[in-house]
Amino acid sequence: MDLQKYFDAPVSRDWQTMNDGTVRFALVGLGWWTTDFVIPAVADSDLCTVTVAVSGSADKAEHVASDVDTLKAAMTYDEFVDGAATESYDAVYIATPNSRHREYAEAAARHGKAVLCEKPMEATVEDAEAMIDACDDAGVTLMVAYRMHTEPMVRLARRVVADGHIGDPRLVQGMNAQPLLEMNGDLDQWRLDPDLTGYGTSVMDLGIYPLNTARFVLDADPVAVQSMMISKHEAFADVPDERATFAVRYDDGTYAACGTSQNAFDTTSLDIVGTNGNLTLKPAFHMETTLTVTTDDGTYESTAESADQMEEEFDYFANQLLAGEKVYADGRHGLLDMRAIAAIHDAADRGETIRL
């Protein structure tokens, strides 16, 4: 099939098998991501609805509740953990600070609820492992919310690579930077507190995008890493990586060279160079993703403007639950990223290449 046909095909949900049924969600953690992106996305989704809101205070949960017609209950984290209103939801979406993911995933597992958990999975490898055990023991589905996996242009990139159009992948470049302090002027926020964020901030929160999206597009896993990182700005005094560079060797032999910073101009891209062509996702990780593929046959470009990444993500998760099918980004998938991120921090600290 020639490349033009890939780009001519309408953006389709190639994973969608269910058109009926609804998964009722408890949203655990009501920060700006949940309120600005998740609630509107679920409202537009085919298979999902929000029925429970969980936050630190009853007031905040009530406030969000006022905007959601389908809401059945608003509660505190403690009430959620204690099992309030479990009859009102089927699954939980966890978007709290990283170090709280385990507690709420374990509570969800005890309540017999499926878990969609934001990335990175937790603050540490050990906590991520405990989440997997809890969900396995309870027999509930655990999925890590890598929204790039359901982004149509990323799925198209994966198909282009799998079908050999750029030849054998050889080199990857990934960049993910944003001005965190301009987005949220609070110098005392959780992403800068190691007790809440984990190993650091830029690699955990941003570097995970090129690390994981390359995994997905290449269909390959990381096996070795290198890194340098530094913090200079006072707001980053407690985390090691105001900015970082890291390299990853994947198990197909591809090398990725990545840069990331929570204190730089908004810039996202992912480039893959193969033996017979290259592809670029730019912007890559901030919603409207543009894919460009170049081979000896020419250059092709597209953006899936009509698809909302969080809507795709929620409907995919719900589809798999309703169909009784496995999810792609399960706990073990997320755990491998946690191990890679821990190794990236270790590599920077030791000045050595670390094998996973």
Added chain:
Amino acid sequence: MDLQKYFDAPVSRDWQTMNDGTVRFALVGLGWWTTDFVIPAVADSDLCTVTVAVSGSADKAEHVASDVDTLKAAMTYDEFVDGAATESYDAVYIATPNSRHREYAEAAARHGKAVLCEKPMEATVEDAEAMIDACDDAGVTLMVAYRMHTEPMVRLARRVVADGHIGDPRLVQGMNAQPLLEMNGDLDQWRLDPDLTGYGTSVMDLGIYPLNTARFVLDADPVAVQSMMISKHEAFADVPDERATFAVRYDDGTYAACGTSQNAFDTTSLDIVGTNGNLTLKPAFHMETTLTVTTDDGTYESTAESADQMEEEFDYFANQLLAGEKVYADGRHGLLDMRAIAAIHDAADRGETIRL
């Protein structure tokens, strides 16, 4: 000054101070680069002329001679070393395999001729040091032919950074890949022979572009490196880096993450992300270089289609000789890249971060 004004200004030779005078060149090494790019560029230049052709055989030198009206002599390398026709040229341009640069630079120095030498300077750090000593002792100018330094879009990028338009530079990404075996089907070529190329092939020949162009645009020097590299294809059996990833820390604190391969699809780019904006050179290193700068004020883009990079390079070198001024990319400038490249190979071998 707002960014639009930088892009509105005509492409100018901001270094040109001389309009009269001619530097007569002996071209040492008549491979495809010299015949396809250098001879036409010198013919179009303001301040340069080719008067001597030097090659391995008198036949080859004669053949090239037949195309150059201004030629006074064609000779073998041995005749050049022995001082034939020294009255017919003022400077030499060396474009032989890397490990022959020293011998011909030392000969030129003995003859009192200025030296424009292709990058990388030599096959090893020690040979590069010897070239500097020879030229210093003879009091002749030595310049390393980094054509990106006179590329108008690269000079514009350097000005945009120096004037603070992207804020403080934080992260760099560089890519330089080409399909060497498709460009030259000979599996037994000098770039794949460690006796002729030096430490390796991809970093020496291609990786040097992002390494050095970032130095120039940032006005910063490398201080530490990391790398992973591998060779798989039989043609690369004798060199360690059919492909490589390497990271560089510059003395301004910026990190560069780079990929390079002599066995991948033609891809060149350099991205710099600062605190207030970013810039992209893409294509970066293969003649028509396009610069894009993005800040909160918008996106600006340009290509200097009218400027020939080798013509700019030769006229800059001649301008400095005629004016009696120093050159930017002197031997010490080139030597630092040689040390960085040696360290990149050492870092890959040892699996450690190497400080320069």
